[in-house]
Amino acid sequence: SPIVYRQEASPFVFTNSNGLNFTQMNTTLPNVTIFATGGTIAGSSSSNTATTGYTAGALGILTLLDAVPEVLNISNVAGVQISNVGSPDVTSSILVQIAHQINNVVCNDPTMAGAVVTHGTDTLEETAFFLDATVNCEKPVIIVGAMRPATAISADGPFNLLEAVSVAINPAARNRGAMVVMNDRIVSAYYVTKTNANTMDTFKAYEQGNLGTLISNTPYFFYPPVTPTGKAAYDIRNVTAIPRVDILMSYQDMSNDTLYSAVSSGAKGIVIAGSGAGSTSSNFSLAMQDVITMHGIPIIDSTRVMSGEVSNSGFDPEDPSPISSGFLNPYKSRVLLGILLAQMRNVTEIAGAFNGSATFVG
Numbered sequence: 031s032p033i034v035y036r037q038e039a040s041p042f043v044f045t046n047s048n049g050l051n052f053t054q055m056n057t058t059l060p061n062v063t064i065f066a067t068g069g070t071i072a073g074s075s076s077s078n079t080a081t082t083g084y085t086a087g088a089l090g091i092l093t094l095l096d097a098v099p100e101v102l103n104i105s106n107v108a109g110v111q112i113s114n115v116g117s118p119d120v121t122s123s124i125l126v127q128i129a130h131q132i133n134n135v136v137c138n139d140p141t142m143a144g145a146v147v148t149h150g151t152d153t154l155e156e157t158a159f160f161l162d163a164t165v166n167c168e169k170p171v172i173i174v175g176a177m178r179p180a181t182a183i184s185a186d187g188p189f190n191l192l193e194a195v196s197v198a199i200n201p202a203a204r205n206r207g208a209m210v211v212m213n214d215r216i217v218s219a220y221y222v223t224k225t226n227a228n229t230m231d232t233f234k235a236y237e238q239g240n241l242g243t244l245i246s247n248t249p250y251f252f253y254p255p256v257t258p259t260g261k262a263a264y265d266i267r268n269v270t271a272i273p274r275v276d277i278l279m280s281y282q283d284m285s286n287d288t289l290y291s292a293v294s295s296g297a298k299g300i301v302i303a304g305s306g307a308g309s310t311s312s313n314f315s316l317a318m319q320d321v322i323t324m325h326g327i328p329i330i331d332s333t334r335v336m337s338g339e340v341s342n343s344g345f346d347p348e349d350p351s352p353i354s355s356g357f358l359n360p361y362k363s364r365v366l367l368g369i370l371l372a373q374m375r376n377v378t379e380i381a382g383a384f385n386g387s388a389t390f391v392g
C-alpha cells in the first residue's frame with residue numbers, strides 16, 4: 031500500500047507512515063533514510079586543527095545535515111538517531127537493530143531509495159560487513175564516516191555525507207550490497223578495510239579495488255553490479271543477540287592462556303589473527319585442537335597481515351583443525367562467525383560459509 035507522508039508542525043518536517051521524520055518533502059526527489067550512530071563525522075573539538083583527542087559522537091543528525099543542506103536539493107531525508115557514540119562503542123545489539131530497521135523501513139518501503147549509515151571509522155568495516163550480510167534487498171546501503179571532526183578546518187564529513195546520499199539514491203548503485211563511500215571512492219563493504227589511522231584516504235580494498243568513484247558528486251561505477259565471490263545473504267529476522275566471538279593475535283611467545291581464558295570467559299567462537307597465511311606457534315596449534323575437540327568451539331584462522339588469503343585445504347568435520355577465513359580479515363571473520371552462531375549453524379555449515387560453498391540459504 032502506498033506510504034502517506036504527513037506534514038507535521040513545521041513546514042519542513044514530515045512524517046511517513048513508518049513514523050520517520052523528514053526534514054523536507056519534495057515529491058519529485060527520491061527518499062533516503064539516514065541512520066546516525068556517531069563517530070568523528072558527528073565529532074566536535076575545541077580546536078579547529080585537532081584530528082585527535084576530540085569527542086566522537088557529540089553532534090546529532092540535524093547538525094550533520096545543517097552542515098550540508100545541499101543533501102536536501104537531491105533527496106528527501108528521513109533521520110533515525112540510532113546512537114551517538116564513538117565506533118568502538120558500537121555493539122552487536124546496535125548492529126542487529128540497524129539491520130532490522132533497514133530491512134523494515136527501507137527495504138519494505140517502496141518509496142524509499144536507499145539507506146545511509148553515518149558511523150565512526152574505527153570499527154566502520156565491521157558494521158559495513160554486518161549490514162552487507164544481513165540487509166536482504168537490492169537497495170543501496172551506504173556506510174559513511176569522516177576522519178576530521180565536524181569542527182575542523184576542511185572537515186571531510188559534509189562532503190562525504192553528500193556523496194553517500196548521492197550514491198544511495200542512484201539507480202546504478204542497486205544490487206551491489208553495502209558500500210563504503212568516503213573521500214570520493216565507492217568500495218565494497220565485503221572487502222573494504224581501514225588502512226591508515228589518521229588520513230582521509232583510509233578506506234581501501236587493496237587487492238579488489240574500488241567499485242566506483244564520484245566526480246563533482248556524481249557517482250560513476252567502473253563495472254555493472256557484481257557480488258563478491260562466496261558472499262552469502264543471512265536472514266536475521268529472528269536474531270536478537272549475537273554470541274560472543276573473540277579475536278586473538280599470533281605473535282612470537284604467544285601464550286596458550288589467552289585461548290583458554292577466552293573460552294572460560296564465555297567466548298562461543300574464536301578468530302585467530304594468524305601470522306602470515308594464518309600461522310600460529312606449534313604449541314598454540316595444539317591448544318586450538320584441544321579447544322575445538324574438548325569444548326566444541328569453532329576457531330577461524332585468519333591473518334594479521336593487511337591483505338591476502340588463508341587458504342582452505344578442505345574442511346573435514348572429523349579433523350579438529352581451525353576453519354580458514356579465506357580472504358576475510360579477522361574483524362570481518364568475527365562478524366560472520368557471530369552471525370552464524372546466532373543462527374545456530376553447525377561446524378560444517380560454518381566451514382561452508384567461510385569457504386564460499388555454503389549449502390544453506392539465509
Ligand SMILES: NC(=O)C[C@H](N)C(=O)O
Nearest residue numbers: 069070116117150151152
Ligand atoms: N574517524 C573516526 O570516526 C574515529 C572515531 N574514533 C570513531 O571511530 O568513532
